[in-house]
Amino acid sequence: MPIKNQMNGVFVHVSDLKASAKWYCDLLGMDVDLERVVSPVFNVLLVGTSSLTLDDHTFDPFFKHHVSPSPIFNLCTQY
Numbered sequence: 001m002p003i004k005n006q007m008n009g010v011f012v013h014v015s016d017l018k019a020s021a022k023w024y025c026d027l028l029g030m031d032v033d034l035e036r037v038v039s040p041v042f043n044v045l046l047v048g049t050s051s052l053t054l055d056d057h058t059f060d061p062f063f064k065h066h067v068s069p070s071p072i073f074n075l076c077t078q079y
Contacts, residue, residue, distance in 0.1 A: 004077060004078075006075065006076040007073055007074075007075060007076070008049060008050060008051060010051070010053070010073045011055055011074075012024075012053070012054050012055070013055055013072070015056065017040075017042055017054060017056040020054050021034065028046075030045070040055060040057060040058045041055045049076070
């Protein structure tokens with residue numbers, strides 16, 4: 001069975017999780033309680049089946065933040 005023609009999630013690596021959450025929520029016209037933004041990830045609640053996950057990688061002490069040269073996302077499957 002093929003993968004569905006549907007993108008489920010987009011992952012954005014960020015260096016400042018709270019500032020990024022505020023920026024994306026402001027951009028999308030959403031309120032955000034910054035007290036609820038806790039490392040390592042924050043999921044921006046979107047309408048529909050897609051998701052936006054901001055990830056600051058605080059769980060990995062060796063992670064170096066670099067702009068990704070390619071998109072990071074996942075496709076929808078039944079499994």
